[in-house]
Amino acid sequence: xxxxxxxxxxxxxxxxxxxxxxxxxxxxxxxxxxxxxxxxxxxxxxxxxxxxxxxxxxxxxxxxxxxxxxxxxxxxxxxxxxxxxxxxxxxxxxxxxxxxxxxxxxxxxxxxxxxxxxxxxxxxxxxxxxxxxxxxxxxxxxxxxxxxxxxxxxxxx
DNA sequence: GCCAACGTTGGC
DNA sequence: GCCAACGTTGGC
Numbered sequence: 001x002x003x004x005x006x007x008x009x010x011x012x013x014x015x016x017x018x019x020x021x022x023x024x025x026x027x028x029x030x031x032x033x034x035x036x037x038x039x040x041x042x043x044x045x046x047x048x049x050x051x052x053x054x055x056x057x058x059x060x061x062x063x064x065x066x067x068x069x070x071x072x073x074x075x076x077x078x079x080x081x082x083x084x085x086x087x088x089x090x091x092x093x094x095x096x097x098x099x100x101x102x103x104x105x106x107x108x109x110x111x112x113x114x115x116x117x118x119x120x121x122x123x124x125x126x127x128x129x130x131x132x133x134x135x136x137x138x139x140x141x142x143x144x145x146x147x148x149x150x151x152x153x154x155x156x157x
Numbered sequence: 158g159c160c161a162a163c164g165t166t167g168g169c
Numbered sequence: 170g171c172c173a174a175c176g177t178t179g180g181c
Contacts (some may be wrong), residue, residue, distance in 0.1 A: 106159045131178045
């Protein structure tokens with residue numbers, strides 16, 4: 001079991017959008033490092049839903065992987081804003097995963113809160129200049145953020 | 158809207 | 170393979 005964090009701008013796709021449908025397609029990632037992380041994700045891995053470009057930015061909920069990496073269909077669709085002309089059907093560059101809604105944290109855990117917490121000092125999303133939209137999270141960090149968020153969920157650290 | 162901190166592209 | 174120019178992310 002691995003743990004992750006994925007960012008989304010709530011104006012585009014928010015935790016309540018996922019909650020409403022129960023399941024969603026995480027697509028549009030156009031960064032190799034982020035893509036590589038997505039390709040490592042396994043079914044039932046838990047993922048923090050992070051609102052970026054929000055006030056305040058931070059972790060708002062938990063989701064899980066319900067379908068492992070597959071070809072992101074939007075890269076081949078010229079009408080999509082995620083279209084990548086350099087991606088060939090024979091050699092697609094980008095991957096998508098499907099996510100399932102798990103919970104919305106009783107208290108969102110803001111980036112400020114995480115940065116101020118010594119236990120989270122090495123968490124990737126807290127590092128200066130980290131723009132990566134998909135990052136691995138250690139079990140310890142995952143458990144700690146869950147606790148800060150008031151979740152009853154326990155993870156094995 | 159600004160801009161620092163990246164990542165990518167392409168000329169050489 | 171270097172690196173300047175450009176594009177993007179995302180906090181503020």
